[in-house]
Amino acid sequence: MATQSKARRIAAWILTGLITLLLVFSAVMKFLRVPEVMAAVEKWNLTDQLTLIGAGELISALLFFIPRTHSLGVLLLSAYMGGAIVTHMQNDEPYYTQAIFLLVIWIAGYLRHPQLLQSFRTKD
Numbered sequence: 001m002a003t004q005s006k007a008r009r010i011a012a013w014i015l016t017g018l019i020t021l022l023l024v025f026s027a028v029m030k031f032l033r034v035p036e037v038m039a040a041v042e043k044w045n046l047t048d049q050l051t052l053i054g055a056g057e058l059i060s061a062l063l064f065f066i067p068r069t070h071s072l073g074v075l076l077l078s079a080y081m082g083g084a085i086v087t088h089m090q091n092d093e094p095y096y097t098q099a100i101f102l103l104v105i106w107i108a109g110y111l112r113h114p115q116l117l118q119s120f121r122t123k124d
Helices: 006-032 035-043 047-065 067-090 096-112 114-120
Strands: none
Touching: 006 035, 006 047, 006 067, 006 096, 035 047, 047 067, 067 096, 096 114
16 A cells, blocks of 8 residues: 555545534534524425434544544445435435535545545456
8 A cells, every 4th residue: 555645644634524524514403403404304305304314414424534434434425415416306406516525525535545446446
């Protein structure tokens, strides 16, 4: 395994930290049932699942942040953001923010652990 440059490690941790903070904040807003969140969730008919969605978001974000479970966090956040994209698509709402956020998650994942994408480079 090649040693990562200091700049790459710093960029990876900054992106990871920002992503984690945004997702933890989003999960807390779901737990607190902030009116802006509730308006969207009611429109999507997901009110009964809000606590479960918030818990999934929080757990995925924490797994993403912890070095030992980072790869699992990337996988779970990919699924979570995929669900967010589909929800917005089903309701004829813009989903570009969620798609870009998903891309940034994968960029942070790659910067932190380049071997994350190794299976795409090898031949069977």
